[in-house]
Amino acid sequence: MKSTLAIVAAVSGAAFAAADWGPAARLPDAVNSPYYDWGVCATADGNTIYFSSNRQNPSSFANDIYYSRRVGSSWTPAQKVPGPVNSPDDDSVPCLTWDDRRMYFTRGKQGTPEGDIWASDWTGTGWGNPYKIPGHVNRPDKWEWNPAISPDGLTLYFNGIEWPGNLAVYNIWMSRWTGSEWGTPSFLTTINTAAGEGDPAPTYDGKYLYFWSRRAGPPRIHRAEYVGGKWQKVEELGANVNAPGYRQTDPFVTKDGRYLFFARSPYTPDAYDIYVSRWCEPAVEASSLGRIKALFR
Numbered sequence: 001m002k003s004t005l006a007i008v009a010a011v012s013g014a015a016f017a018a019a020d021w022g023p024a025a026r027l028p029d030a031v032n033s034p035y036y037d038w039g040v041c042a043t044a045d046g047n048t049i050y051f052s053s054n055r056q057n058p059s060s061f062a063n064d065i066y067y068s069r070r071v072g073s074s075w076t077p078a079q080k081v082p083g084p085v086n087s088p089d090d091d092s093v094p095c096l097t098w099d100d101r102r103m104y105f106t107r108g109k110q111g112t113p114e115g116d117i118w119a120s121d122w123t124g125t126g127w128g129n130p131y132k133i134p135g136h137v138n139r140p141d142k143w144e145w146n147p148a149i150s151p152d153g154l155t156l157y158f159n160g161i162e163w164p165g166n167l168a169v170y171n172i173w174m175s176r177w178t179g180s181e182w183g184t185p186s187f188l189t190t191i192n193t194a195a196g197e198g199d200p201a202p203t204y205d206g207k208y209l210y211f212w213s214r215r216a217g218p219p220r221i222h223r224a225e226y227v228g229g230k231w232q233k234v235e236e237l238g239a240n241v242n243a244p245g246y247r248q249t250d251p252f253v254t255k256d257g258r259y260l261f262f263a264r265s266p267y268t269p270d271a272y273d274i275y276v277s278r279w280c281e282p283a284v285e286a287s288s289l290g291r292i293k294a295l296f297r
């Protein structure tokens with residue numbers, strides 16, 4: 001990843017590395033199972049994660065939504081979200097609004113062309129009865145997958161799977177809240193390719209949209225920058241996140257921007273686990289810092 005700092009370093013000859021995502025750690029077995037564990041997001045304080053897993057239905061793709069809490073340096077054993085969020089169908093890929101008050105997720109019947117984005121509101125004591133989101137996002141004949149919500153709660157990003165207009169099976173779409181419903185989705189032309197893109201995740205500062213792309217082979221995590229009113233300047237994350245020989249999907253950056261959760265699976269067996277990486281600032285030498293400040297004056 002190139003950054004302004006890296007360019008400055010090259011110019012000034014200072015000895016430090018660019019800011020980047022650090023080496024990724026697999027979350028412990030309290031969270032991960034031998035089956036699919038993926039579709040991860042976190043609460044605003046970064047201390048509770050929600051994710052989907054098919055550990056109770058490993059022969060099918062009927063996932064449920066689980067949560068785990070960080071306590072110090074460990075994580076509590078993952079538990080299924082109690083109440084009506086989980087059903088006998090596939091309940092997957094949750095995301096939260098940035099005030100933690102609403103959960104969006106995908107619910108669908110395996111073996112049918114039908115999967116939709118649902119929402120559940122926090123009642124103060126638990127997650128309430130889920131409902132299909134109103135408006136023009138959910139098609140009756142296709143799956144809508146992996147919702148993600150903008151910081152203001154008014155833009156919904158998602159995968160339209162095999163949607164008319166796609167360049168690949170998976171591509172990223174967005175819809176804006178009109179005041180009463182989700183408006184007609186638009187295709188993210190500046191990001192999508194014929195290789196396929198998925199699992200959009202905007203950062204809270206509004207600067208980046210993380211997602212996976214197959215543009216360089218197997219799914220790897222990329223990010224686009226919001227410049228001039230468009231998502232563009234797509235770059236692939238480095239090898240700390242995109243490990244050679246693995247697939248990387250389901251990125252989520254915590255509200256404070258310090259942690260990147262994502263899912264990683266070997267090519268075979270196909271069994272995703274959840275990982276986390278921390279944003280690392282370079283160790284800047286005091287003398288170098290003086291030169292950098294001089295360059296920015």
Ligand SMILES: [Ca+2]
Nearest residue numbers: 063087089091
């Ligand atoms: Ca389920």
Ligand SMILES: [Ca+2]
Nearest residue numbers: 115116139142
């Ligand atoms: Ca649908």
Ligand SMILES: [Ca+2]
Nearest residue numbers: 033035037272
């Ligand atoms: Ca797993």
